[in-house]
Amino acid sequence: MANHDSIHDAPADDIALLRRYRAAFTQSREAILFFQHGRIFDCNPAALALFRIQDPTQLAKLDIVKLSPPTQPSGQRSDMESTAHIRLAFNTGQAFFDWQMRDLNGREFPAEVMLYRLDLPEGTVLQATVRDISEQEAQRQALLQRKQDLLEAQRIARLGNWVSDFERGEIRWCEQIYQMFGRPLGEPITHAIFMQAVHPDDRERVQAAFDAALRGAPYDITHRVVPPDGNVRTVHERGQIEFGPKGQARRMIGTVQDITEQKTLEHNLRRLVAILDSTSDFITMHGPDGGMLYMNSAGRRFHGLPAASVSDEWNPEQGWRRHALPQATRSIAETIRFFHPEWAAQRIEQKAMPTALRAGIWQGESALLNPDGDEVPVSQVIIVHYDEHGNVDQTSTMIRDISEQKHLEAELARNAITDHLTGAFNRKRFDEEIEKALARRRRNGVSTALILLDIDHFKPVNDTHGHDVGDQVLVELTQLIQNSLRVPDFLARWGGEEFVLLLPDTGMSEAHYLAERLRQLIASHRFGVVGTITASLGVTILQPTDCPHSCIKRLDEALYGAKHAGRNQVIGAPPIISTRDQVH
Ligand SMILES: Nc1nc2c(ncn2[C@@H]2O[C@H](COP(=O)(O)OP(=O)(O)OP(=O)(O)O)[C@@H](O)[C@H]2O)c(=O)[nH]1
Structure with missing residues (x-):
């Protein structure tokens, strides 16, 4: 723009040519600037627009350095970098490079710059063509980001x-x-x-x-x-x-x-399920709503449900599937009533579940109903699993049939208080019973009687027929006595061939009468190869001042009296009354 006057001095063809170039220069959408010694002396309208140059007369004062920020994105100083490019353009005729530019409003934008050295009659100038590539750059960056994403x-x-x-x-x-x-x-x-x-x-x-x-x-x-x-x-x-x-x-x-991790998880889960399926405990899993999702093989066998393979019950896409589980296990309330007797159902609802929901676990004893409707004692663990938000995710139950254990426990308890040969209570149990009877006697004055029974001449039975036959006599004798007692009467083996009876609510004459009846019963019974045997019996009643020792001593003395008086008789203490003569 500063030099357009020179067109008038040129020949006509040149003028036409120059006009065409001028038009192209003016209309070019690319910013074209000419500069010399670092100062811009001409540029086209596209350059004015790109660099927001309002007043073209300012151009002459505009240092080329003003159109760049002090530093380039690479971190290099713009003045030093641009000097290098300009030098290259001077030396080689051109230099192409990407450049961060800045317009007069301060907006920075990336550009492609092409520098050409023009050797004109008036001297060497540089032409810079600047293309704003901010849009392409933004697109390139977005594309890069998308690729990275x-x-x-x-x-x-x-x-x-x-x-x-x-x-x-x-x-x-x-x-x-x-x-x-x-x-x-x-x-x-x-x-x-x-x-x-x-x-x-x-x-x-x-x-x-x-x-x-x-x-x-x-x-x-x-x-x-x-x-x-x-x-x-x-x-x-x-x-x-x-x-x-x-x-x-x-x-x-x-x-x-x-999918290695997924496969590993899947394998581990299948292995775990296989383990669950091989255990003899009954294991069930329930979803957040309490509906049953899974029951292991032991549980299925116990409840008479169809067997299931792991793949029937679980797959990686759907998780647990309710395979062949009864309709009535779709809700927790129904499930509890379906499998447990009423008392156990109440215990689970009122105690077990609230505890498990609060503490994450409950363990205790309950009972299951087997397919015949019989009650089976079980020990049960309920575990509540929570998700990361603290909501119930799953509930698991582990149930063990403890009927065998209960049976053993009962047997052990019975063994602890019974004589293993005859099944009558043992001495230890009698000691407890006599204490209770004495306390009762002192408390309410109700009479309690004691009878001590000893087989006569039992040694010859063993000696003649052997110890086993002797044992059999003891067993049979126990049965005989047991069968003639009332429910509250208490029979214990005192030791060897001696038995003691404790008869609540019984007075002296009644006890005497019973003892006599027993004596006759024994004497008239045939004990297999042994034939008949007899027994001597001592009778007493508890006194308010008695201790276990004093009443047993009295009883022992009565029995001794019966033996001493010739055996096969009943002696009461005190007073000492022999009844053999009355009966025979
Ligand atoms: N088979 C058998 N015999 C027993 C058992 N306990 C004790 N005896 C026997 O009972 C007999 C008791 O004998 P003794 O105390 O001499 O009395 P007895 O022969 O019954 O004579 P009296 O009591 O005086 O009439 C002994 O031979 C014991 O071995 C037992 O559990 N089984």
Whole structure:
């Protein structure tokens, strides 16, 4: 603009040419600037607009350095960098470079700059063509970001994509696949290299799937890969073939997903379920609403439900599935009533569940109903699992049939208080009973009687027939006595061939009468090969001042009296009354 007057001095053709150039210069959408010694002396309207130069007369004062920020994105100082480019343009005639520019309003933008050295009659000047590439740059950045996001998403999903271009005969893997297959990044890939990475045991299957895909079948296969580090991974591959117009396979596009962790989890879970299924405890799992999701084999056997395999009950996509479980197990309330007797159901609802929900676990005893409706005692553990928000996620129960244990416990308890040969109570139990009887006597004055019974001449029975026969006599005698007692009467083996009876609410004459009846019963009974035997009996009643020792002593004395008086008789103490003569 500063030099356009010179056009008038030129010949006509040149003038026409110059006008054309001038028009092109003026209308160019690219910013064109001329400068010399660092000062701009001409520029086109596009440059004025780009650099927001309002007043063209300012141009002459404008230092080229003013159109750049002090430093470039690279961190270099703009003045030093630009000097280098200008020097290059001077020396070689041109210099192309990307440059961060700044307009007079202070907006910075990236640009492509082309510097040309123009050797004109009036001296050497530089022409700068500046193209604002901020939009392209923004697009490039957005594209780069999208690519990075995609890579990141693929990395998170452990997903890689590949293309097999049959026409060009090349396979392209994304970075993820190189990593998954443990190949050096950028290595040219062939089908052979891919197959080499596939686990040897899976190669045949993968090749068959690939061949089928070439014939149009969907390529969808899970197989293992063995990277050079030897850490076997499991991948899921999916692919799709693109066919050309003549039906020829052009290329195949596919994805590879590393599902090693998922597979490991799946395997572990299957193993755990297998363990759950092999235990003899009954295990159930319930969803957040309490509906039953799973019952292990032991539970199914106990309740007479159809057996189930792990895959019937669980799969990786759907989790637990209610396989062949009764309708009535869809809610917690129904489930509890379905499996437990009423008292246990109430205990679980009112105590067990509230405790488990509060503390995460409850353990205690309850009972189950077997398919015949019989009650089976069980020990039960209820565990409540919570999710990360503190909501109930699942409830598990572990139930153990303790009928055997209960039976043993009862037997042990019985053994502790009974004589193992005769089944009568033992001395220890009698000691407790006499204490209670004495306390009762003192408290309410009700009479309690004691009878001590000793077989006469038992030694010869053993000596003649052997100890086993002697034992049998003791057992039979116990039965005989037991059968003639009332419910509250108490029989214990005092020791050897001696038995003691405690008879609540019984006075002296009544006790005497019973003792006499027993004596006659024994004397008239035939004890197998032994034939008949007799017994001597002592009788007494508890006195308010008695202690166990004093009453037993009295009883012992009465029995001694009966023995001394010739055996096979009843003696009461005190007073000493013999009844043999009365009965015979
Ligand atoms: N078979 C058997 N015999 C027992 C058992 N306990 C004690 N005896 C026997 O009972 C007999 C008791 O004998 P003694 O105390 O001499 O009295 P007895 O022969 O019954 O004579 P008197 O009591 O004086 O009439 C002994 O031979 C003991 O071995 C037992 O559990 N089984």
